[in-house]
Amino acid sequence: MAIGLNLHRFANPGRFLRLADRLLPWLTPASVGLLALGLYLALIGSPPDYQQGETVRIMYVHVPAAWMAMFVYLLLALSGATALIWRHPLSEVAAEAMAPLGAGFTFIALVSGALWGRPMWGAYWVWDARLTSFLLLFFLYLGHIALTHAFDDRQRGRRSAAVLAIVGAINLPIIKFSVDWWNTLHQPASIARMGGPAIDPAMLWPLFTMALGFQLLFFVLLGLRMKAMLLEARHRAAAFAR
Amino acid sequence: MNEEATLLSGYFAMGGYAEFVWSAYGVALLVLGGMALTSWRRLKAAQRALQRLAEADPNLGDDA
Numbered sequence: 001m002a003i004g005l006n007l008h009r010f011a012n013p014g015r016f017l018r019l020a021d022r023l024l025p026w027l028t029p030a031s032v033g034l035l036a037l038g039l040y041l042a043l044i045g046s047p048p049d050y051q052q053g054e055t056v057r058i059m060y061v062h063v064p065a066a067w068m069a070m071f072v073y074l075l076l077a078l079s080g081a082t083a084l085i086w087r088h089p090l091s092e093v094a095a096e097a098m099a100p101l102g103a104g105f106t107f108i109a110l111v112s113g114a115l116w117g118r119p120m121w122g123a124y125w126v127w128d129a130r131l132t133s134f135l136l137l138f139f140l141y142l143g144h145i146a147l148t149h150a151f152d153d154r155q156r157g158r159r160s161a162a163v164l165a166i167v168g169a170i171n172l173p174i175i176k177f178s179v180d181w182w183n184t185l186h187q188p189a190s191i192a193r194m195g196g197p198a199i200d201p202a203m204l205w206p207l208f209t210m211a212l213g214f215q216l217l218f219f220v221l222l223g224l225r226m227k228a229m230l231l232e233a234r235h236r237a238a239a240f241a242r
Numbered sequence: 243m244n245e246e247a248t249l250l251s252g253y254f255a256m257g258g259y260a261e262f263v264w265s266a267y268g269v270a271l272l273v274l275g276g277m278a279l280t281s282w283r284r285l286k287a288a289q290r291a292l293q294r295l296a297e298a299d300p301n302l303g304d305d306a
Contacts, residue, residue: 043267054257061270104273112266119262217274224281231288238295 013230016090020223027223031216038213041206049203056203058116063191064211065108068218069137070172072102076144077169080162090226092158093233095165096148097225101218103141110138121185129178130186133171140168 042060049056076098082091113131114124125131144161151157179188190198197204256263 048257053259054263055259057256057263058266061266065270101277104277108270108273111269115262115266115269119259217278221277221281224285228281228285228288231285231292235288235291235295238292242299 013090013233017227017230020227024220024223027216027220031213031220034209034213034216038206038210041209046203046206052120055116055119058112059203060206060210062109062112062116063207064214065105065112066134067211068214069102069106069109069134070175071215072098072105072218073137073140073165073169073172076102076141076165077172080165083162084159084166092162093226093229094222095144095162096158097229098218098222099141099144099148099161101221101225103138103145105214105218106134106138106141110134117185126185128184128186129182130175130184133175133178136171137168137175140164140171143168 038060042057046057046060048054076095079091079095079098082088083095113134117126118124144164147161147164148157150160178184179186191204191207199207254260254264
């Protein structure tokens with residue numbers, strides 16, 4: 001009971017709007033600053049790879065985008081579960097707001113991966129387990145967006161999308177472990193592995209800076225979109241009341 | 243060509259992989275920038291719509 005009461009305190013849109021107004025003025029310059037620094041480190045302040053040459057610089061957008069694509073999907077599934085179990089109105093708004101952002105990160109990861117694959121593997125695309133499961137992630141995002149808007153009844157669309165998000169979460173461990181379970185052209189993990197990262201610090205720092213910049217940018221955009229959606233709902237209610 | 247221009251064009255050539263490296267950064271910039279722009283404009287539009295409503299009917303109050 002106490003948990004239920006607590007959750008509904010945060011479900012109050014007014015509380016969220018005040019929190020967003022307090023955090024956004026800090027998060028926005030922080031994300032822009034980190035992305036600028038990350039861009040400098042990625043393009044100028046880091047060495048070429050001894051095997052991959054200058055193409056290694058694609059890693060600094062490819063890997064953070066891929067991490068975000070998976071992180072946002074995890075959040076999407078959790079929001080869906082929260083919306084279905086606790087009927088938490090803010091989590092439905094959050095899910096609808098973050099799905100296009102997740103799709104955007106997935107698109108960047110897929111395209112930058114293809115652009116990295118062509119010079120290094122000789123092909124823009126191969127149907128190996130990592131690439132195929134990642135393409136499926138993109139379609140899950142598109143399906144979520146389509147379902148959200150598929151019904152005249154807003155609530156029904158959001159609930160169906162939530163179910164899809166939860167079921168689709170099975171794809172996340174498949175993406176993560178695809179490089180270990182199957183014989184993929186895609187290389188295995190180099191950061192989150194036993195025995196520590198297999199990448200030189202001169203490349204690890206630009207990567208982490210970009211990743212943190214992507215992460216903060218996501219929260220900024222999520223905040224802006226949720227705020228916009230809550231104000232739109234307020235506008236609908238006020239216009240209806242007139 | 244002078245020395246600086248040679249250095250600069252050498253940098254942009256990215257060891258012969260210019261089209262792949264710069265396209266990857268270009269796509270990332272376009273998508274992230276596009277998402278930022280649309281999110282920002284959506285918020286501004288919602289704020290303006292609420293404002294217009296509040297101006298038309300002062301009794302609604304403006305706690306936006």
